[in-house]
Each structure stands twice: as C-alpha cells, then as structure tokens.
Amino acid sequence: MAWDFSTEADFQEKLDWIRDFVDNEIIPIELIQGGLNQSQLDQLWAPLKEKVKAKNLWSPHLGPEHGGQGMGQLKLGLIHEILGRSELAPEIFNCQGPDSGNAELLAVGATEAQRERWLYPLMRGEVRSTFSLTEPHIASSDPTAITTQCKQDGDEWVINGHKWYASNASVSDFTVLMAVTNSDAAPHQRASMLVVPRGTPGMTVVRDVGTMSHPMHQTDDQLAPFISDRIGGHSEVLFDNCRVPLDHMIGQPGEGFLLAQKRLGGGRIHHCMRIIGQCHMAFEMMCERAVSRQTKGKTLAQLQMVQDSIAESAVEIETARLLTLKAAWTIDTRGGHGSESRTEIAMLKFHVPRILLTIIDRAIQLHGALGYTTDLPLEYMYRSGRALRIADGADEVHKQTVARQLLKSTTAVEGFPSMHIPTRKKDAWEKFGHLVSAIKKNE
Numbered sequence: 001m002a003w004d005f006s007t008e009a010d011f012q013e014k015l016d017w018i019r020d021f022v023d024n025e026i027i028p029i030e031l032i033q034g035g036l037n038q039s040q041l042d043q044l045w046a047p048l049k050e051k052v053k054a055k056n057l058w059s060p061h062l063g064p065e066h067g068g069q070g071m072g073q074l075k076l077g078l079i080h081e082i083l084g085r086s087e088l089a090p091e092i093f094n095c096q097g098p099d100s101g102n103a104e105l106l107a108v109g110a111t112e113a114q115r116e117r118w119l120y121p122l123m124r125g126e127v128r129s130t131f132s133l134t135e136p137h138i139a140s141s142d143p144t145a146i147t148t149q150c151k152q153d154g155d156e157w158v159i160n161g162h163k164w165y166a167s168n169a170s171v172s173d174f175t176v177l178m179a180v181t182n183s184d185a186a187p188h189q190r191a192s193m194l195v196v197p198r199g200t201p202g203m204t205v206v207r208d209v210g211t212m213s214h215p216m217h218q219t220d221d222q223l224a225p226f227i228s229d230r231i232g233g234h235s236e237v238l239f240d241n242c243r244v245p246l247d248h249m250i251g252q253p254g255e256g257f258l259l260a261q262k263r264l265g266g267g268r269i270h271h272c273m274r275i276i277g278q279c280h281m282a283f284e285m286m287c288e289r290a291v292s293r294q295t296k297g298k299t300l301a302q303l304q305m306v307q308d309s310i311a312e313s314a315v316e317i318e319t320a321r322l323l324t325l326k327a328a329w330t331i332d333t334r335g336g337h338g339s340e341s342r343t344e345i346a347m348l349k350f351h352v353p354r355i356l357l358t359i360i361d362r363a364i365q366l367h368g369a370l371g372y373t374t375d376l377p378l379e380y381m382y383r384s385g386r387a388l389r390i391a392d393g394a395d396e397v398h399k400q401t402v403a404r405q406l407l408k409s410t411t412a413v414e415g416f417p418s419m420h421i422p423t424r425k426k427d428a429w430e431k432f433g434h435l436v437s438a439i440k441k442n443e
C-alpha cells in the first residue's frame with residue numbers, strides 16, 4: 001500500500017524557496033519588462049537564472065545524463081504548480097515549452113552527435129527551439145493529415161510546406177519540424193521529425209499571428225506583418241525548397257508520430273500543473289476580495305452565493321490537482337514516456353483548462369468592474385487561458401481518447417444489460433434460492 005500524499009521535507013524546502021523566488025523576484029521583473037527585445041530580456045533574466053542554477057533546480061525535466069535534475073514527473077508537477085503563477089518563471093528554470101518538449105524528443109530520438117548539437121545547448125539554456133506540426137489548411141488535430149513534404153535529394157532533405165502556430169519561430173535557433181516523408185506509408189508511418197536551423201535558406205517566418213493573448217501582434221499593414229523580437233509569438237512559416245543535410249533527421253524516416261507522442265506525455269502534466277498554479281492565483285484573488293469588499297454592511301464573504309463560488313472553486317482545484325498528480329505518478333510508476341498513461345493524461349488535458357476558465361470567470365465576477373480592467377491580471381489570464389482548450393490537442397480529441405481507451409475494456413452483451421434486475425434475480429434464485437427457502441421453512 002504505497003498511496004502517500006505527503007511531500008518529503010527536503011523537497012518541500014525546495015518548493016518553499018521556489019514559491020518565494022517566483023512571487024518576490026520573478027513576478028516583479030515580469031511586471032516591468034515590457035518593451036525590451038529578446039537580447040535585453042536575456043540580460044535582465046541572467047541573474048535570476050544563476051540563482052536557480054545555484055539551487056540545483058535548473059532544467060529539472062530531464063535526467064542528469066542529459067544535463068538535467070532527473071526528478072520524475074510528480075516532483076516536476078509540484079514545481080510547475082508554482083511556476084504557473086508567472087508566465088516567465090518556467091523560462092527562468094529552463095523548463096519552458098516548447099524547449100522542454102523538444103529536449104525530451106531529442107533525448108529519446110537523437111543520436112549522440114545530434115544531442116551534442118541541439119539537446120545539450122538547450123539544456124544549458126544557450127539556444128531556443130520551436131516545434132512545428134500545425135498547418136493552417138488542414139485540421140491539425142489529426143496529425144496524419146499534415147501535408148508538408150520532405151523528400152530526399154542526394155545528401156539533403158528538401159522541405160516544402162506551410163506551417164503556423166510554430167511558437168517562438170521568430171526568435172528560436174532551430175525548429176523541430178514534422179513533415180511527410182512517405183505519403184504511401186500507413187498513416188502513422190508517413191511523417192518524420194527533422195531539425196531546421198534558423199536562417200536555413202527556404203525557411204521564411206512570414207509573421208507572428210495576432211491572438212487572444214497577443215492581439216497587439218495583429219497589424220493592418222500587409223507589407224509589414226508583425227514579427228516578434230521576443231519569445232511568445234506564434235509564427236506562420238513557409239518552407240520553399242528548404243534544404244537540410246540528411247543527418248538533421250531525428251530517428252528514422254516514418255518515426256515522426258512515435259517521437260511526437262514521446263514529447264507530449266510529461267509536457268501535458270507540466271502544462272496542467274501550471275494551469276493549476278493559475279487557478280490558485282485566481283482563487284487567492286477571489287478570497288482576498290471576498291473578505292475585503294463590503295456591501296449592505298456585510299463583506300462579500302458573508303453572502304451565501306459568494307460562499308458557494310468559493311467552495312465550488314476550492315473543490316474543483318483540488319480535484320483537478322489530484323487528477324494531474326495521479327497522472328504524474330502513473331508516468332513515474334509505469335514509465336513509457338506517458339504512453340502507458342494515455343487515459344489519465346487525456347483526462348486532465350481537457351478537464352483542467354476548463355476548471356481554470358470557470359475559476360477565473362468567477363474571480364472576475366467577484367471583482368465587478370475592476371475584474372474586467374487591465375488593472376488586474378485576471379483579464380489577461382482569461383484570454384491566454386482560453387488557448388489551453390485548443391493548444392496541445394483540442395478538448396474533443398482528448399475526450400475521444402478517454403472514451404476509446406475506457407470502452408476498449410468493456411464487453412458487449414447480448415439481450416438485456418448485465419444489470420437487468422429480473423435476469424439477475426432469476427440467476428440469484430437459482431444459485432442462492434435454497435438459502436432463502438431454508439430460512440423461510442424454519443420459521
């Protein structure tokens with residue numbers, strides 16, 4: 001019996017340090033960094049990163065053999081729950097997406113020479129990366145439908161295609177690209193994974209797309225589309241006869257799906273624990289306002305409808321948190337980069353973002369007009385939180401995974417359902433009726 005919800009004392013000390021560091025050193029920097037470009041931001045962030053390294057918390061997502069801390073998903077989950085309080089914090093700990101997911105992919109799929117070139121610099125925080133699968137003109141929820149082509153020509157791969165939502169591509173040093181190498185193969189063996197370094201001729205970042213979280217990336221000037229000079233953009237990218245050497249393929253031709261799965265398991269846990277960190281923030285704001293604001297001689301906290309909101313939110317956060325930590329535990333105990341824990345991971349991926357939006361919505365409501373202003377972080381949290389029901393797989397796709405996995409182990413019955421009472425009574429009478437008859441006879 002190994003169920004245990006406690007946290008080891010020495011790890012709790014680390015968590016306490018992280019909480020203090022995020023709230024008192026990272027969040028204040030985040031508030032005043034607007035307008036700086038990436039190289040200026042890197043200068044501003046460098047001392048914070050040094051403090052994380054000094055605490056041995058740098059790159060916590062991979063094992064020491066790859067330059068990380070090797071903590072396992074459960075501990076990583078608890079760290080991400082705190083890092084979720086700030087958009088900047090994962091970067092300061094070098095465990096931000098998409099770099100951490102790409103690092104996982106390179107750790108499992110790359111040769112040692114490729115790791116030297118791309119993985120270890122990522123783990124040291126010397127370079128940035130992009131992951132590019134999604135295309136504007138196909139439903140990318142189904143990656144078997146991607147159209148970007150990659151053909152061998154002599155000792156090079158030649159790439160042609162149109163991608164978008166390639167996060168950070170305007171500033172990253174390389175892109176991990178998923179493209180079709182054999183259109184005739186079985187659907188899950190058509191695509192492969194390649195690294196395309198920044199500046200490779202034929203790869204053009206067309207623009208960073210304006211989004212709900214970054215509406216300012218939208219521009220009316222068709223001749224000068226917005227291209228971000230810092231991380232956080234979602235790029236539209238064209239590949240036009242873009243050539244990379246053959247050794248830029250990760251794994252074998254046709255292993256693209258296999259590798260894509262391996263980068264996702266842990267990443268979804270980290271995503272969801274960061275979302276729970278956001279839930280905690282919205283909830284703390286809600287509670288503070290409830291006890292601080294008065295109406296008709298009472299605090300908001302004394303009103304039953306407000307209490308309802310607070311109680312519902314507390315239970316929702318706790319259930320979402322336990323669901324996510326259980327999924328982390330299943331990866332730690334079953335291994336397989338999450339492939340053995342698909343159901344648990346899919347469950348939390350659609351459940352947790354939904355909880356976040358509900359709780360932020362309640363927090364906005366409780367703050368009244370103030371909640372709707374940009375004077376509080378809630379409106380931004382709500383806008384950026386909405387992406388999480390789409391990014392990394394739309395809710396519906398994850399629901400489908402959950403239902404399919406669960407139904408696989410269910411056996412169909414002929415005739416009445418197995419809980420049909422008259423049938424069960426008949427069977428019970430046949431099996432145990434003599435016991436009832438004997439008691440009745442004795443009376």
Ligand SMILES: Cc1cc2nc3c(=O)[nH]c(=O)nc-3n(C[C@H](O)[C@H](O)[C@H](O)COP(=O)(O)OP(=O)(O)OC[C@H]3O[C@@H](n4cnc5c(N)ncnc54)[C@H](O)[C@@H]3O)c2cc1C
Nearest residue numbers: 131132133134139140141165166167387391392393394396
């Ligand atoms: C903020 C953000 C960051 C992102 N970062 C990256 C990135 O770095 N790299 C990258 O490659 N992509 C990235 N994406 C893209 C993201 O992964 C895709 O948007 C997502 O996989 C959905 O693909 P799609 O947009 O083509 O939607 P579609 O596949 O067209 O789906 C649209 C809608 O159709 C419905 N639907 C689709 N399939 C099903 C189904 N099987 N059953 C029922 N309903 C269904 C759902 O309502 C779904 O939302 C990012 C997206 C966002 C919002």
